[in-house]
Amino acid sequence: MEYQIRNLDLAPAGRLKIDWVKKNCPLLRSLEEEFTRTQPFQGIRVALSVHLEAKTAYLCKVFAAGGADIYITGSNPLSTQDDVAAALVADGLKVFAWYGATPEEYDAHIRKVLEPGPQIIIDDGGDLVHMMHTEFPQLINGVIGGCEETTTGILRLQAMAAAKHLAFPMVLVNNADCKHLFDNRYGTGQSVWNGINRTTNLIVAGKTVVVAGYGWCGKGVAMRAKGLGAQVIVTEIDPIKAIEAVMDGFGVLPMNEAAKVGDFFITVTGCNKVITKEAFAVMKDGAILCNAGHFDVEIDMAYLNAHAVDKKLQRQNITGYTLDGKKWIYVLAEGRLVNLAAGDGHPAEIMDMSFAIQALSAKYLVEHQHDLTEKLIAVPKEVDMDVAHRKLDFLGISIDSLSEEQSRYYYGA
Ligand code: NAD
Ligand code: SAH
Numbered sequence: 001m002e003y004q005i006r007n008l009d010l011a012p013a014g015r016l017k018i019d020w021v022k023k024n025c026p027l028l029r030s031l032e033e034e035f036t037r038t039q040p041f042q043g044i045r046v047a048l049s050v051h052l053e054a055k056t057a058y059l060c061k062v063f064a065a066g067g068a069d070i071y072i073t074g075s076n077p078l079s080t081q082d083d084v085a086a087a088l089v090a091d092g093l094k095v096f097a098w099y100g101a102t103p104e105e106y107d108a109h110i111r112k113v114l115e116p117g118p119q120i121i122i123d124d125g126g127d128l129v130h131m132m133h134t135e136f137p138q139l140i141n142g143v144i145g146g147c148e149e150t151t152t153g154i155l156r157l158q159a160m161a162a163a164k165h166l167a168f169p170m171v172l173v174n175n176a177d178c179k180h181l182f183d184n185r186y187g188t189g190q191s192v193w194n195g196i197n198r199t200t201n202l203i204v205a206g207k208t209v210v211v212a213g214y215g216w217c218g219k220g221v222a223m224r225a226k227g228l229g230a231q232v233i234v235t236e237i238d239p240i241k242a243i244e245a246v247m248d249g250f251g252v253l254p255m256n257e258a259a260k261v262g263d264f265f266i267t268v269t270g271c272n273k274v275i276t277k278e279a280f281a282v283m284k285d286g287a288i289l290c291n292a293g294h295f296d297v298e299i300d301m302a303y304l305n306a307h308a309v310d311k312k313l314q315r316q317n318i319t320g321y322t323l324d325g326k327k328w329i330y331v332l333a334e335g336r337l338v339n340l341a342a343g344d345g346h347p348a349e350i351m352d353m354s355f356a357i358q359a360l361s362a363k364y365l366v367e368h369q370h371d372l373t374e375k376l377i378a379v380p381k382e383v384d385m386d387v388a389h390r391k392l393d394f395l396g397i398s399i400d401s402l403s404e405e406q407s408r409y410y411y412g413a
Pocket of ligand 2: 124149293
């Protein structure tokens with residue numbers, strides 16, 4: 001069977017979403033046109049696991065236009081959109097994913113995209129790479145390499161490489177400037193609030209927002225909270241990031257202190273147990289908690305589920321918990337990434353840049369497959385610059401360039 005999706009009849013609705021994305025992704029459009037002519041992925045098997053919504057669907061179509069034989073699954077059971085999956089299948093692509101997959105189904109879908117023996121892997125968080133090593137060691141020799149989309153996935157790859165366990169090269173897409181500077185900061189900043197606002201339909205102005213983690217994503221979430229009129233408190237473990245938050249005008253507190261005053265809590269650290277029972281115990285009645293970090297381990301959901309004396313679905317994607325039968329706290333999207341599980345994720349123009357980096361990095365791997373010596377590969381500077389120049393062109397913005405004299409002065413050569 002060439003696909004496993006929920007319902008092929010949903011394809012028209014998915015097509016509309018993808019067409020809208022295409023209108024708003026000029027970089028991917030230019031790559032689709034270029035790849036259609038040059039066929040950089042002719043006959044190359046590509047396995048892809050990324051949040052399966054319309055922007056990702058368009059990336060898949062760009063790979064397919066470049067000649068790839070592409071096998072697609074989601075990267076989060078709650079972020080796959082069934083109509084988008086259907087639209088891809090209707091266009092002849094091989095998709096294995098549905099919304100709300102159980103852990104067993106989720107793993108089975110990943111197996112489906114790995115079984116054909118991928119040559120290129122597009123991963124978002126490391127699930128494909130991990131399963132490739134544990135369950136398909138006999139297919140590893142056929143892998144040219146892969147690309148990793150997110151911060152936490154890169155941490156996992158670095159641990160594998162340090163243990164000499166990583167068997168093929170991986171491009172660290174997240175670390176490209178055109179990725180984390182825009183996707184993690186402005187993409188997460190906007191889409192987290194979109195997820196919270198459409199799910200809760202509550203006012204943010206005048207409330208206290210606690211942002212755990214002041215990395216690239218946390219900076220974006222805090223900045224947009226301020227713009228919505230909230231008082232913002234940051235929690236951190238890194239003293240330098242904490243000073244940065246203070247200089248940016250935010251309060252800084254330990255989580256168990258911030259817990260007493262927060263109305264909204266957003267974790268975006270990549271760490272586990274950031275909000276635990278000590279914090280739950282002192283929170284205000286009605287506090288709203290959500291996560292935007294990679295795994296659903298930042299809010300201690302296991303504790304809440306084990307110790308709540310009552311638990312009620314309040315509205316789609318809002319679950320109420322009470323630990324004492326009096327005070328309620330509300331968790332959005334079961335503690336999974338709120339912007340993806342309760343929204344459409346980052347805006348199209350942001351994913352346009354991130355996915356242009358993905359597509360060009362995959363092309364780089366194919367072109368350089370015989371001379372890749374390192375296992376962890378930085379996105380080549382020329383790819384980052386290419387994407388930045390294309391973006392400026394589409395924005396209609398010109399910038400200066402160095403004269404020869406300036407170049408000699410500036411670079412000393
Ligand atoms: P980052 O490394 O830039 O920032 C993480 C920050 O969290 C660091 O400043 C670190 O000191 C801090 N931190 C770690 N443990 C903490 C703790 N226990 N309490 C408070 N602060 C703590 O990473 P990033 O790029 O901002 O990514 C953060 C997470 O979000 C990762 O898991 C990443 O994969 C994920 N991510 C999500 C989205 C999304 O769409 N929701 C987008 C990009 C990245
Ligand atoms: N694999 C995990 C978490 C990934 S972290 C999971 O799926 O739950 C979030 C990553 O999702 C970011 O690096 C970001 O680039 C990507 N992302 C955000 N919005 C997206 C969207 N609309 N479509 C596809 N990927 C998106």
